[in-house]
Amino acid sequence: MNPSSPQHHDADWTAERAADLYGVDYWSAGHFQVSATGLLQVRAEIGGENCTVNLIDIVRGLQERGLPMPVLVRIENILDAQIALLNQSFARAIAQSGYRGSYRGVFPIKVNQQSQVIDEVASFGARFGHGLEAGSKAELLIALASLDADQGYIVCNGYKDEEFINLGLMAQKLGYRIFFVVETPAELPLLIRCGQNAGIRPRIGARVKLSSRVSGHWNATSGDRSIFGLTSMQLIDLVDELKANDMLDCMEMLHVHLGSQIPNIRDIRTGVMEACRYYVDLAREGAPLGNLDLGGGLAVDYEGSRSSHVHSMNYSLEEYCLDIVEVVMSALDLHDISHPTIITESGRALVAYGSVLIFNILDVTRFEAHRLPEIVAEDEHENVHNLWEVMATVNFARAQECYNDALFYRDEICDLFRRGQINLRSRALAENIYLEILQRIKTVIIGREDEYPDLAGLKEGLSDIYYGNFSVFQSLPDIWAIDQIFPIMPIHRLDEAPSRRAILADITCDCDGKIDRFAWDGALHKTLPLHPLVAGDEYYLGVFLVGAYQETLGDLHNLLGDTHVVSVRINADGNFDYVKEVEGDSVADVLSYVEYHPQTLLQKFRHSAERGVRSGKISPVERQQLVELYATGLRGYTYFER
Ligand SMILES: Cc1ncc(COP(=O)(O)O)c(C=O)c1O
Incomplete structure (x- = not known):
């Protein structure tokens, strides 16, 4: 379906077609839907009932409370649902396959360190014993203050100094289940010494480098050249050193991290199989283990294509859980080794869905001729007349020829202008005619573009630029840094055909401050179907699945600061509450971040x-x-x- 085609203006456009076009059912995991009246709704299941809230109502409520756009809206119910889903899916997989161990999730704080999010993870995760993963001293402090001692596990990854280890060891006395994951050989002597000094036996995990390489953007975190983890030689040294210090009984965990956003389930299976081989041999060496931490990697289908593309995934959550449980079970059963507690450190799959960035569109640039004269004045330059003639003769058969001629005369006119042989008004008229020619060519070849491969870029080249009130660098840094795809769509007017095609520009005035890769209609495109602006009315877009990594990695480019953040809780009666509200940075705030007073x-x-x-x-x-x-x-x- 081509959104710039005339069919989009027809009366039989429905909200259902908009849901299809933007792929809502494919990327939203059931958390969002389009109403028959064309509004994007967030959906929550409360007490077995489906409750829906229009995103536009959330925006209007914020306006009434004096909170302008852009706003990051967090839907508490979604995070709650995702934590439940992950834990219940593992529980089902365990029951279904007769696995004799259990599952424990730990949320990696780095994926979203905002205190509201960590508070929610801790409280929603409490019923499942969901813990936290800390990769630094600051994150350990967050973990200790957020979890009760008897709640979830705390897995400590990353470089650990004496202060970090001592705090973890003392907290262990309070009853916290803390695992110190040894990532490099240098860490072990320090860990042994701190433990001996404190008279506390640390729970040690060993992180190994797997040789299985995974596909996807973060494949560098896997394989032999991954930065973290021990080689098999270093692992043997670790075992021997623990034995020498009579501490092999402290080795309670094997840890691997295959990578983040692993799109292909086969890579996950292969990695888990290799991890199990290490597990078996460490158990044979006499390590008690009992915990197998498989790190992150559970993907999010940002693209909604259900494929092994980088920003997608070719498996469901059920399949992920079942595959892991079955691979571990069959690998260990072969050697009669008891089933460990399976731990995963899923980050993005838990928090991505719950946050939506909403912003308004401030302006549009259209690449269309405007105010074309009825005729070209006789004294205009010959090349302007030539362009005018080309314009009058555009048809399907001559599309390529007209395009070539238009380009030729346009370039000639630019040269003439540079040499001072025509004035600004003539150049402006020529540009106007040139744009009209391109628009006519685009129209006559619609639906048969493949017959004109050289004109393939015309549609994108003539698309609108919609200027959105946001900063790519602050709110969507992965779009700039790693070409991440996020679902983007209007949150209202979905019962109207989106007759325009556009790229999005932010307000940083940076040439990288733009979005020109979008997933819709089951494929990637360079433009997004949008509605024409209506004078006097705001037009709102939502960027979805932005709860993971974006807030933390965002920066202050052009001194555009943190946006307002509101947490919304949907109630059983279908109403909603603004439960928390964090005001975004003021200009004074961002100035003070860069050392101004x-x-x-x-x-x-x-x-x-x-x-x-x-x-x-x-x-x-x-x-x-x-x-x-x-x-x-x-x-x-x-x-x-x-
Ligand atoms: C050690 C570790 N665990 C867990 C994660 C989270 O991964 P994901 O967000 O894909 O679940 C990461 C992220 O790269 C990581 O480095």
């Missing part, structure tokens, strides 16, 4: 304004107004405010 800036500006009064450039009243404007600017939101 807002008060000093204000002071300096006041002096400068005073000098203006003294030299008679402004009146004292104008000085007062100017200083007030400056002070208001400091207090204001960093984004565009209407």
